[in-house]
Amino acid sequence: MLRHLVRQNDSRIILLVMDGLGDIRGPGFPQTALEAARTPRLDELARNSACGRILPISMGITPGSGPAHFALFGYDPLAPQNDVGRGVVEVTGVGFDCEPGDVAIRGNFATMDSGGYLTDRRAGRIPHQEGIRICEKLGRNIKEIDGVEIIIMPVREYRFGVVLRGKGLSPQVEETDPQLTGKKTLPPTALAPEAERTAAIIEEFIRQVNRILADEDKANTILLRGVSQRPTIESFSDRYGLKGAAVAAYPLYRGVARLCGMELIDTGFSVREQFQTAKSVYDKGYDFIFIHIKKTDSYGEDGNIEGKIEVIEEVDSHLPLLLDLRPEVLMVTGDHSTPCIMKSHSWHPVPFLIQARDCGSDATDAFNETACDKGSLGVFPAVSIMPLALANAGKLKKHGA
Amino acid sequence: MLRHLVRQNDSRIILLVMDGLGDIRGPGFPQTALEAARTPRLDELARNSACGRILPISMGITPGSGPAHFALFGYDPLAPQNDVGRGVVEVTGVGFDCEPGDVAIRGNFATMDSGGYLTDRRAGRIPHQEGIRICEKLGRNIKEIDGVEIIIMPVREYRFGVVLRGKGLSPQVEETDPQLTGKKTLPPTALAPEAERTAAIIEEFIRQVNRILADEDKANTILLRGVSQRPTIESFSDRYGLKGAAVAAYPLYRGVARLCGMELIDTGFSVREQFQTAKSVYDKGYDFIFIHIKKTDSYGEDGNIEGKIEVIEEVDSHLPLLLDLRPEVLMVTGDHSTPCIMKSHSWHPVPFLIQARDCGSDATDAFNETACDKGSLGVFPAVSIMPLALANAGKLKKHGA
Numbered sequence: 001m002l003r004h005l006v007r008q009n010d011s012r013i014i015l016l017v018m019d020g021l022g023d024i025r026g027p028g029f030p031q032t033a034l035e036a037a038r039t040p041r042l043d044e045l046a047r048n049s050a051c052g053r054i055l056p057i058s059m060g061i062t063p064g065s066g067p068a069h070f071a072l073f074g075y076d077p078l079a080p081q082n083d084v085g086r087g088v089v090e091v092t093g094v095g096f097d098c099e100p101g102d103v104a105i106r107g108n109f110a111t112m113d114s115g116g117y118l119t120d121r122r123a124g125r126i127p128h129q130e131g132i133r134i135c136e137k138l139g140r141n142i143k144e145i146d147g148v149e150i151i152i153m154p155v156r157e158y159r160f161g162v163v164l165r166g167k168g169l170s171p172q173v174e175e176t177d178p179q180l181t182g183k184k185t186l187p188p189t190a191l192a193p194e195a196e197r198t199a200a201i202i203e204e205f206i207r208q209v210n211r212i213l214a215d216e217d218k219a220n221t222i223l224l225r226g227v228s229q230r231p232t233i234e235s236f237s238d239r240y241g242l243k244g245a246a247v248a249a250y251p252l253y254r255g256v257a258r259l260c261g262m263e264l265i266d267t268g269f270s271v272r273e274q275f276q277t278a279k280s281v282y283d284k285g286y287d288f289i290f291i292h293i294k295k296t297d298s299y300g301e302d303g304n305i306e307g308k309i310e311v312i313e314e315v316d317s318h319l320p321l322l323l324d325l326r327p328e329v330l331m332v333t334g335d336h337s338t339p340c341i342m343k344s345h346s347w348h349p350v351p352f353l354i355q356a357r358d359c360g361s362d363a364t365d366a367f368n369e370t371a372c373d374k375g376s377l378g379v380f381p382a383v384s385i386m387p388l389a390l391a392n393a394g395k396l397k398k399h400g401a
Numbered sequence: 402m403l404r405h406l407v408r409q410n411d412s413r414i415i416l417l418v419m420d421g422l423g424d425i426r427g428p429g430f431p432q433t434a435l436e437a438a439r440t441p442r443l444d445e446l447a448r449n450s451a452c453g454r455i456l457p458i459s460m461g462i463t464p465g466s467g468p469a470h471f472a473l474f475g476y477d478p479l480a481p482q483n484d485v486g487r488g489v490v491e492v493t494g495v496g497f498d499c500e501p502g503d504v505a506i507r508g509n510f511a512t513m514d515s516g517g518y519l520t521d522r523r524a525g526r527i528p529h530q531e532g533i534r535i536c537e538k539l540g541r542n543i544k545e546i547d548g549v550e551i552i553i554m555p556v557r558e559y560r561f562g563v564v565l566r567g568k569g570l571s572p573q574v575e576e577t578d579p580q581l582t583g584k585k586t587l588p589p590t591a592l593a594p595e596a597e598r599t600a601a602i603i604e605e606f607i608r609q610v611n612r613i614l615a616d617e618d619k620a621n622t623i624l625l626r627g628v629s630q631r632p633t634i635e636s637f638s639d640r641y642g643l644k645g646a647a648v649a650a651y652p653l654y655r656g657v658a659r660l661c662g663m664e665l666i667d668t669g670f671s672v673r674e675q676f677q678t679a680k681s682v683y684d685k686g687y688d689f690i691f692i693h694i695k696k697t698d699s700y701g702e703d704g705n706i707e708g709k710i711e712v713i714e715e716v717d718s719h720l721p722l723l724l725d726l727r728p729e730v731l732m733v734t735g736d737h738s739t740p741c742i743m744k745s746h747s748w749h750p751v752p753f754l755i756q757a758r759d760c761g762s763d764a765t766d767a768f769n770e771t772a773c774d775k776g777s778l779g780v781f782p783a784v785s786i787m788p789l790a791l792a793n794a795g796k797l798k799k800h801g802a
Contacts, residue, residue, distance in 0.1 A: 024761030057800060059781055060788030061406070064801035077801070078402055086802055342759050345799055347792045348451075349777060369777065370764050379453075379779030 001399070002074075002387055006241045011328035011393035013242070013288045014278070015385075017072060018315060019065070019253075020297030021334025022053075022350035022369065023308070026341040033296075033308040033340060034351060034368035039316040041323070042332065042367035046353050051364035052377025053349035054385060056336045062347045065297075068335035069256040073290075074240070074386030075233070084259060085171065085228020091161035092258045093251030094153055098230035103164040103171050103198060106155070106226045109134060109219035110185075118181045122158045123219040134219050135160050141212050145201050155251050158219070162205070169229075170195035173202060177223035185223060202227075235261030236288065240390060243285060247278045248292035257290055269294075271314045275321040282325050287393075291322075297345075300338030308340060329356045329392045331385060332367070349379050356392035402800070403788055407642045412729035412794035414643070414689045415679070416786075418473060419716060420466070420654075421698030422735025423454075423751035423770065424709070427742040434697070434709040434741065435752060435769035440717040442724070443733065443768035447754050452765035453778025454750035455786060457737045463748045466698075469736035470657040474691075475641070475787030476634070485660060486572065486629020492562035493659045494652030495554055499631035504565040504572050504599060507556070507627045510535060510620035511586075519582045523559045524620040535620050536561050542613050546602050556652050559620070563606070570630075571596035574603055578624035586624060603628075636662030637689065641791060644686060648679045649693035658691055670695075672715045676722040683726050692723075698746075701739030709741060730757045730794045732786060733768070750780050757793035 023032035056063040057077050066089060067077035075082050087104035098104050109131065111120040126134075135154040142150050148166030155161055172195035176185045188206070190199035206222065213220045236244040238261075246257030249269045258264055263286075267277035271293060278291050293315060299307035322330065337348040351372040353364070362376035377388075390396045424433035457464040458478050467490060468478035476483045488505035499505055510532065512521040527535075536555040543551050549567030556562055573596035577586045589607065591600035607623065614621045637645040639662075647658030650670045659665055664687075668678035672694060679692050694716060700708030723731065738749040752773040754765070763777035778789075791797045 024759065026759065026761065053777065053779070058788065059778075059785035060790070060792035060797065061402075062792065062797065062799045064799050067801035083801065339759065339761070346759065347789070347797075348761055349779075369761075373763055373775060373777050373779075379777075379781065 003239060005397045005399055006390065007395055007397050008241045009394050011395060012282070012286070013329040013389045013393050014322060014325070014327045014331070015072065015288070015290045015389070016293070016322065016330070016332045017291065018293045018296040018312065018334050020300040020336060020338025020345065022337025022339070022346070022348050023300070024337070024339040024341060024346070024348055024369075026339070029305065029341045032369050033305050033312060035370065036305065037309040037312040037316070039312060039367055041316045041319040043365070045319070045330075045332070045355055046364050046367040046371065048361050049353040049355040049364070050359040050377055051351070051353045051362055051372045051375030053369070053372050053375070053379045054333060054352045054382040055349050055379060056382050058381065060347050062345050063336050064345070065252055065335060066256055068382070069253060071382040072333070072335055072385060073236070073256070073260050074383055075260065076383060081231040081233060084231055084256070086226030087161065087228040088230050089255035089259070090155055090159070090226070090251050091153060091163055093253070093255030094155050094161060095264055096151070096153060096161065096163065097258070098163065099165065100230065101165070101167070101169060102230065103169045104228055104230070105162045105202070105224050107160045107162055108177070108223040109158045109160065110221050110223050111218050112221045116184050118178065118183055118185065120218070121177070121181060121223060126158050126218055128154070128157050130219070131155070131157055131160060134213070134216065138209060138212060142205065142208050145204050146197070148201055150205060162224070164198065164201060169198045171227045171229045173199045173227045175225040175227070176206070177225050185221065188224065230259070233259050237261055240386065241395070242287040244288040244290065245281055245286040246290045246292070247274050248290065249274065250292070250294050253292040262288070262290060271311070272318050272321070275318045279321055279325060296334065297338045300340055301343055303340050303343040305340040328394070329354065329389050331389055333385070352377065352385065354385070354388060354392055359392055404640060406798045406800055407791065408796055408798055409642045410795055412796060413683070413687070414730040414790050414794050415723060415726070415728045415732070416473065416689070416691045416790070417694070417723065417731070417733045418692065419694045419697040419713065419735050421701040421737060421739025421746065423738025423740070423747070423749050424701070425738070425740040425742060425747070425749055427740070430706060430742045433770050434706050434713055436771065437706070438710045438713040438717070440713060440768055442717045442720040444766070446733070446756055447765050447768040447772065449762050450754040450756040450765070451760040451778055452752070452754045452763060452773045452776030454770070454773050454780045455734060455753045455783040456750050456780060457783050459782065461748050463746050464737050465746070466653055466736060467657055469783070470654060472783035473734070473736055473786060474637070474657070474661050475784055476661065477784060482632040482634060485632055485657070487627030488562065488629040489631050490656035490660070491556055491560070491627070491652050492554060492564055494654070494656030495556055495562065496665060497552070497554060497562065497564065499564065500566070501631065502566070502568070502570060503631065504570045505629055505631070506563045506603070506625050508561045508563055509578070509624045510559045510561065511622050511624050512619050513622045517585050519579065519584055519586065521619070522578070522582060522624060527559050527619055529555070529558050531620070532556070532558055532561060535614065535617065539610060539613060543606065543609050546605050547598070549602055551606060565599065565602060570599045572628045572630045574600045574628045576626040576628070577607065578626050586622065589625065631660070634660050638662055641787065642796070643688040645689040645691065646682055646687040647691045647693070648675050648682070649691065650675065651693070651695050654693040663689070663691060672712070673719050673722070676719050680722055680726060697735065698739045701741055702744055704741050704744040706741040730755065730790050732790060734786070753778065753786065755786070755789060755793060760793055
C-alpha cells in the first residue's frame, strides 16, 4: 500500500541507530545505560519529539542484527527473501554487488598444524593489513576453477569473502567450519544434487588455498560459512522513492543497507568521524541517511555498562553535528536491546524518538526506556518507523478520500 | 516461526489467570476492583515486573472464555481450528479425550410438564450427586443406537456431556434448547445432508432419555447444545516443547487446557486449595503451570465489586504459596475484563505482569489498570504472552544472525 502513497519532496531523513541500545534494570543495575548516562541533548530532543518503544520483530523474539536492521528499514524481518545468508551480507558490506547466480561465502583465515588439525579458528586474529596481503596473494594465484570465476576480497582482520561467478551454481553447500579447534575442517558437502558441482569447486578452491598458504605462519588455511545467493529485495528507491546513504563502519550493517539499495559511504569508526561523514554527504542529494553506531552493542555484550554509558554520552556530545544540519526528520533508536545484565541481544522494546516539524510532543521528558514508556507512540513494531518517517517528511499522501 | 526458535531448559513458567480480572471506572465505581483491593504482594510484584495490558483478541472485541484462553495459551483465537464447539470443550474438561470422528454434545437436564412444555431449563439446579445418579441411570440403559456407541458423562450439577462414537457422524446438527421455558424442545435438525443420520440418532437418543427419565421429579428431559467434533490443535509440547499442567476447577477451562495438550490436575475450588495444588505438582516435571481463578469473573457478572475485591485480596494473601516456589517466570493477568458496572465480559485491555530474572522493571508501581498503563509492554495482543514467557524463561533462541 505504502508505495502508492509515496510522493517526493526535498525533505531529508536521518536515522541514527545505536546498536543494542535498549537495556533493562535488574539486580546490580538499578538504572539502564540510557537512564544512567548524562544526555542533555538527547533529553531535550525527546521533549520535542514523538516517543515510544519499538519491537524489533515481535513480543519475546530476540533478533540477530540482520533481521533487526531489515525491520528498521521497513522490510518484514520474517519474510523469506529478507533472510539473507551471511556470505552475501559480508561481501555486500565491503562494497561488492552480487549478481543473480553468484554464490557468496564468508571466510575466516585459520591456523592448522601439520596434521591438518585446527589450532586457531581466527589465525591469531591477524591484523587487517595481513588479511589484505593474504587475499591479494590468493587473488593472484586463483582466478578460475572449472570455468567459474573466483573473486576473493578482504573483510576485516582474519575475515574475508569469496564469490563464485558462473553458470549453474547453487548455495546448497554445507559449511566447513567445525566450530572447535583440535578438529579438521569439514568437507564442503552438497546438500542437494544440483549443488554437487559447486561443492566440488569449493573443495578444489580449499585445496588450492591450502597449497598457496602452506608457507604462512598463522593464516595457513580457511574456514567457509554462509554459502548463499543474493535474494531479490525491492530497493529503497523503488519502495520509498528515497536515495539512501549508509554511514556504517561494520560490514554486516553496510551489507544490509546496500542490499536495500543504499549507497555505502566510507567512514571512520568513532562517533565524531561518523557524524562528520554524515555531515559531509548531507548535501550530496541523499534523502535518507542511516548512521550506525556499533559500540553500544559491543559493551552491552561485555556487560560493561560504564562503556555503554560512555558511548551514549559520546553520541550526545556530538549530536549538534547532526542537529545543526536541521534535517526535516531525525529518528534516534536502536536495532534491538542488549541489556548489560544479560550480555546478549534480547527481546525488550527499544526507546525510539522521531523529531520533525509535525511530530508533536508528548509526556516523554528524557530519552530512556522508562521515559519513552510515557510517549505518544506506545510500543510498536520497528517495521513501522519508515512509514512514520515518510509521513513526518511530508512524503506520504493521504490514503483514500 | 516460533517453533524453530524453541529450545528446552529446566525453567518453569506459572501463568496465574484471574477470570474477568480487568475492570473499568464509571458512575458509582470510582475505582476498579484491582484499584480498590488491598494487594500489597501483587503491587510489590508489579514494581519488579514488566507490565502492560493485554488485548484478549483485538481492540473492541469481547471474547468468550474459550477464545480468551486459547489466546492466553498463544493460539490464534480467530483461527477456525481454535473455534472449538462447546460439546467438545465440556467433555474434554471432565477428562474425556475425544477421538477424531466422535461427536460431542453438552446437555442440560431440564423439567417439562405433562404436555412436553419446559418448566425449568436447569431441572431446578439439581445437585451434582443427582446429576451423577441420572447419568449412571441413562448409561445403564443406553449403550448404542444404530451401531453408534453412546457415552454419557456428568459435568456439574444439571450439566452433562454425551459423546457419539462411530463411523460417518457429522456435527452439523441444530441445538434443541429453545432458550425459554413454556416452549417445547426443538428437534435436532440436520443442517447438512451428511448429518441426517446423526440427527436421527440424536432424535432417537432424546426419545429414549425421555422414556427412561419419565419417573424423575425434576430431571425428566434434556436440552442439547454445542454439537461438535474435536479439531486438530497442535499440542503445547509440539508447539513450545513444554509439558503443561492445568490447575483449574471448572470444566470449560480444563477443556481448553486439555485440548492444548496440558495435563489436568484435580483441585479444590478455593484460591488456597488451587495454589496448594500447584505447589504439590511443581516438582512433578511440568514446565508450565496454568492456574485458573474463576470467582473474579462470577462476581463481575453479578456487578458485585465487593465480592470481586475480596477474591483479588484472597489471591494476594495466598500469593506467597506461589512466590515461594521461585518459578523462573510468573505471569499474572486475566483472560478478559468483566467490569462490575457492565455485569458482562468486555473488550477492555487486561492488566498484565511478567516477573523473571531478565524481565526488567518499569514505572508501574501497583498492579491495576491505570498503573499497568505506565508499563514497558504497552497494550498488546494476549497471544504474545507465550513468546514473551518463553523468552523470559530462556527457552527461545535468537532469530537470524
